[in-house]
Amino acid sequence: xxxxxxxxxxxxxxxxxxxxxxxxxxxxxxxxxxxxxxxxxxxxxxxxxxxxxxxxxxxxxxxxxxxxxxxxxxxxxxxxxxxxxxxxxxxxxxxxxxxxxxxxxxxxxxxxxxxxxxxxxxxxxxxxxxxxxxxxxxxxxxxxxxxxxxxxxxxxxxxxxxxxxxxxxxxxxxxxxxxxxxxxxxxxxxxxxxxxxxxxxxxxxxxxxxxxxxxxxxxxxxxxxxxxxxxxxxxxxxxxxxxxxxxxxxxxxxxxxxxxxxxxxxxxxxxxxxxxxxxxxxxxxxxxxxxxxxxxxxxxxxxxxxxxxxxxxxxxxxx
Amino acid sequence: xxxxxxxxxxxxxxxxxxxxxxxxxxxxxxxxxxxxxxxxxxxxxxxxxxxxxxxxxxxxxxxxxxxxxxxxxxxxxxxxxxxxxxxxxxxxxxxxxxxxxxxxxxxxxxxxxxxxxxxxxxxxxxxxxxxxxxxxxxxxxxxxxxxxxxxxxxxxxxxxxxxxxxxxxxxxxxxxxxxxxxxxxxxxxxxxxxxxxxxxxxxxxxxxxxxxx
Numbered sequence: 001x002x003x004x005x006x007x008x009x010x011x012x013x014x015x016x017x018x019x020x021x022x023x024x025x026x027x028x029x030x031x032x033x034x035x036x037x038x039x040x041x042x043x044x045x046x047x048x049x050x051x052x053x054x055x056x057x058x059x060x061x062x063x064x065x066x067x068x069x070x071x072x073x074x075x076x077x078x079x080x081x082x083x084x085x086x087x088x089x090x091x092x093x094x095x096x097x098x099x100x101x102x103x104x105x106x107x108x109x110x111x112x113x114x115x116x117x118x119x120x121x122x123x124x125x126x127x128x129x130x131x132x133x134x135x136x137x138x139x140x141x142x143x144x145x146x147x148x149x150x151x152x153x154x155x156x157x158x159x160x161x162x163x164x165x166x167x168x169x170x171x172x173x174x175x176x177x178x179x180x181x182x183x184x185x186x187x188x189x190x191x192x193x194x195x196x197x198x199x200x201x202x203x204x205x206x207x208x209x210x211x212x213x214x215x216x217x218x219x220x221x222x223x224x225x226x227x228x229x230x231x232x233x234x235x236x237x238x239x240x241x242x243x244x245x246x247x248x249x250x251x252x253x254x255x256x257x258x259x260x261x262x263x264x265x266x267x268x269x270x271x272x273x274x275x276x277x278x279x280x281x282x283x284x285x286x287x288x289x290x291x292x293x294x295x296x297x298x299x300x301x302x303x304x305x306x307x308x309x310x311x312x313x314x315x316x317x318x319x
Numbered sequence: 320x321x322x323x324x325x326x327x328x329x330x331x332x333x334x335x336x337x338x339x340x341x342x343x344x345x346x347x348x349x350x351x352x353x354x355x356x357x358x359x360x361x362x363x364x365x366x367x368x369x370x371x372x373x374x375x376x377x378x379x380x381x382x383x384x385x386x387x388x389x390x391x392x393x394x395x396x397x398x399x400x401x402x403x404x405x406x407x408x409x410x411x412x413x414x415x416x417x418x419x420x421x422x423x424x425x426x427x428x429x430x431x432x433x434x435x436x437x438x439x440x441x442x443x444x445x446x447x448x449x450x451x452x453x454x455x456x457x458x459x460x461x462x463x464x465x466x467x468x469x470x471x472x473x474x475x476x477x478x479x480x481x482x483x484x485x486x487x488x489x490x491x492x493x494x495x496x497x498x499x500x501x502x503x504x505x506x507x508x509x510x511x512x513x514x515x516x517x518x519x520x521x522x523x524x525x526x527x528x529x530x531x532x
Contacts, residue, residue: 080351088485091350141483143352189485260484279430279480281423288351292415 055218057130057150065207066134067301072145074215076288081222082139083241084189085174085181092183097221100180100242105226111171111248114162121226125212127160128152132216133209135232137239138271138300144285149230150213155204157246163200167248170203172196172229172240190256196240197253197267198231201309207232207302210243233302235269266319270310271300275319322386329390333397336364337404354412361405366478366492368398369471373499380506392448395467399445402438430480437473440466468503471496 071077083093086100105121119127130150138144158170176193178184184192202208211230212219219225224241231238237257257265264278273283273296284293299306310318340360343349349356372394379387414421424431444464446452453460475496479489 076351084484088487090352143355188487276427279428281420281428286352286354291354291412 054220056216057213057218060130060132060150060213060216063131063133066132066148067136067146069134069136069146071134071148071215072288077145077147077214078220078222080288082141082236083222083224085183085192085194085242086222087183088189093222096182099182100175100221100225102219102221102226102242105244107227107243108245108247109157109161110245112164112167112250113248114164115160117161124157124210124227128156130212131209133211133230135207135230136300137230137232137236138285138296140235140237140265140269140277140282142280142282142285142296143288144294144296144300145288148215149209149211150216150219151209151211151230153206154208154210154229155206157210158200158204161246161248163248166250168200169249169252170198170200171245171247171249171253172198172243173245173247174240175242175244191259194240194256195253196229196238196255198229198238199252199309200248202231202306205306205309207305233270233299233306235271237265238269268310268315268318270306270315270319271296272298272315272319274298275316322389326389326393330393333368333394336360336367336401354408358405358408358413361401361408362478363488364401365398365405366471366474368394368401369467369474370492370495370499372398373467373471373496377499377502377506396445396448399441402441406438430477433473433480434477437470437477440470440473444470468500472500 079094080090081093082090083097086093086096103121106118107121107124108116108118110116130152132148132150134146134148136144137147172195174194175181176184183189198208209230211224211228212226214220214223219228224239224243227243228241229239229243238255252267255265255267257269258267271282276282282296285296286293297303340357343356344353372391375387375391375394379385410416410421414424425435426432444466447456447460447463456463475489475493478492479486482489
C-alpha cells in the first residue's frame with residue numbers, strides 16, 4: 001500500500017482557520033441569499049459539504065464517566081479509521097470521506113415507540129446537554145485508542161421516544177448512498193447499509209452515547225459525521241457511524257458483521273480478552289502511539305459499570 | 320556486459336520496496352500504526368517477489384529470451400530477503416520476542432501456521448541456491464526447488480486467511496499464481512496428451528457402461 005506524503009506547504013501559506021471559515025461562511029451566505037432570490041425554499045444543499053466539520057462545539061460539560069488516560073493525537077484519530085463505506089483500508093476514510101454531506105441530515109426514530117419522530121441533526125444535538133466523554137476504543141483488530149468524544153447519553157433519546165413493551169432491541173442504520181459513500185457500490189466488503197444493534201438495556205446504559213464531536217469540535221466525516229454511536233465496552237465496529245435510522249424492535253437485529261461472517265462476529269461483541277477471535281488473539285492490544293502491547297481488559301476496562309448487564313450469560317456462547 | 324548492467328538494474332529495482340519503506344519511516348509517514356504498515360509492506364513484497372520469480376520460466380519459454388533464467392536466482396533470493404524482513408518484523412516489532420506467545424500463535428492460528436511454514440520451507444531453497452549446490456544436487460535440485468509452488472500458494476493462503484472481509488488483494492495474488500501454475504501444467508502436459516487421455520477415458524469399460532444405461 002502506498003502512503004501518500006502530504007504536499008509540503010509552508011506554514012505561512014496556510015490560511016488561518018478562522019479566516020477561511022469566515023470566507024466559507026460568507027460564500028455560503030451569498031449562496032443562500034442567491035438561492036433566496038431565486039425562490040428556492042431549501043438553500044441548505046448549497047452549503048459546502050463540510051461546512052460544519054471542525055467547528056467548535058459550545059457549552060460542553062466535563063463528565064465523571066471520562067477516563068484519566070492520555071487521549072490519542074487528533075491526527076491518528078482522524079487518519080486511521082475503519083469506515084468501510086469509504087474503503088477497507090484504514091487510510092482510505094480520511095482521504096475519501098469528503099464526499100459525505102453531513103448537512104442537511106435527519107435521523108428517523110421509529111418502530112416500537114410511542115413517539116416516532118424524524119429529528120433534524122441540529123435539533124438532535126440539542127436533545128441533551130453535550131458532554132465530553134474520554135473513552136477507550138478497542139478495535140476487534142487488536143489496536144486501541146483513547147478518544148475525547150463529545151455527545152450525549154443515548155438514553156436521553158430513548159426517553160423521548162418512549163419505547164413500548166415490545167421494544168427489546170434497538171437497531172441502528174448508516175446512510176445508504178453510493179454517491180456519497182463510494183465503497184457501497186462494491187459487494188466485496190459488506191452488505192449495505194451497515195446495521196448495528198444493542199439490547200435495550202445496553203442502549204439505556206449511561207456509558208452508551210450518541211457522539212457528534214471529538215476534541216471539542218464537530219465530528220469529522222471519517223469518524224462518522226454527523227452522529228454516531230459510541231459503546232466503549234464493545235469492539236469498535238459496534239459503534240456505528242453516520243446514523244440515519246434508530247429503530248426499536250422486538251427481535252434481535254442481524255448486524256452487518258454478523259451477516260458478513262456469523263462464526264466470527266456475534267451480536268454482543270463485548271471486549272473480552274478471554275475469548276479470541278477465531279483467527280487472532282484478543283488477549284493484548286496495541287495502543288496507537290505505543291510500541292509495547294497492552295493487556296486487553298474485560299469489557300475494555302468498563303467491567304465495573306457494565307458486567308452486571310450480562311450476569312448469568314455464557315460470554316463464550318454470546319460473543 | 321549488457322546483461323551485467325541489466326542485472327545491476329534489476330538488483331537495484333528490487334530494493335525499491337525497502338527503500339520506500341525506509342523513506343516513509345524517515346519522513347514520519349508510516350501513519351498511526353507503523354508496525355502494521357511495516358508488516359503488511361514486507362509481506363506484500365514477499366508474495367510479489369515469489370510471483371515475479373515464478374514468472375521467469377514462462378517468460379523465457381514464451382519469448383524465447385534465454386537469458387531470463389539469469390535473473391531467477393536473484394529474484395528468488397529477494398523473495399527470501401523480504402520474507403526474512405516480514406518474519407523479523409513479526410518476531411521483533413510485533414511480538415517483541417515473546418516466544419511462548421509466538422509458539423501459541425503458530426500452533427493455534429492457521430494463518431500464522433501456514434505463513435510460518437512457508438517461510439521455513441524457503442530457507443532450504445535459499446541455502447541451495449548457489450551454483451555449487453545446483454551442481455551437487457543435480458536432478459534432485461529441481462525436485463527440491465519445485466517446493467516454491469507450495470510456498471507461494473502458502474503465502475497467498477496466509478494473506479487470504481488474515482483479511483477480515485475484503486479479499487480483493489489476496490484474490491488478485493491468487494489469480495496470478497493460478498495462471499502461473501496452470502501455465503506449467505499446460506506446458507508439461509501437451510494438449511495432445513490430454514486429448515489422448517480424454518479419449519481413453521471415453522472408451523473405458525466404466526464409461527461404456529455409463530453410456531449404455
